[in-house]
Amino acid sequence: MKYGPDDQVERDTPDAPFEQLTAILRARLERGDWRINRAIPSENTLAGEYGLSRPTVRRALSVLAMEGYVYTVAGRGTFVANREPKAPTDPPD
Structure with missing residues (x-):
């Protein structure tokens, strides 16, 4: 299932709660909810x-x-990582 940034974790789905939360937070990060x-x-x-x-x-x-979306600093918290857009890869010669 696909989860959006405004979704909530649901107990009656086949996806584990941590998988749902991962997808929701990923969507929030990609939307730019946090700098x-x-x-x-x-x-x-x-x-x-x-x-x-x-x-x-x-x-x-x-x-x-x-996945490179966040990083943790001990005693400080979890922070948004600076993700570079991935360039398309060229096919091998």
Whole structure:
């Protein structure tokens, strides 16, 4: 399923809650809800907003960090990464 930036996590779908949250937050990041190098809401805030546990939020943020959307600074929070647009790859010669 595709999730948009304004969606909520639903319990009656085949997708795991962390997968839904990952897709929702990815859509929010791509829409520009938060500025580059600025903190996104805390794990506690996101957990409350989406009705999830902190470990579920942490798992979603971990996926987004692996994808290069965010980065974490210990003791400071999670921040929006500066993602360069990907150039199309040329076919090999």
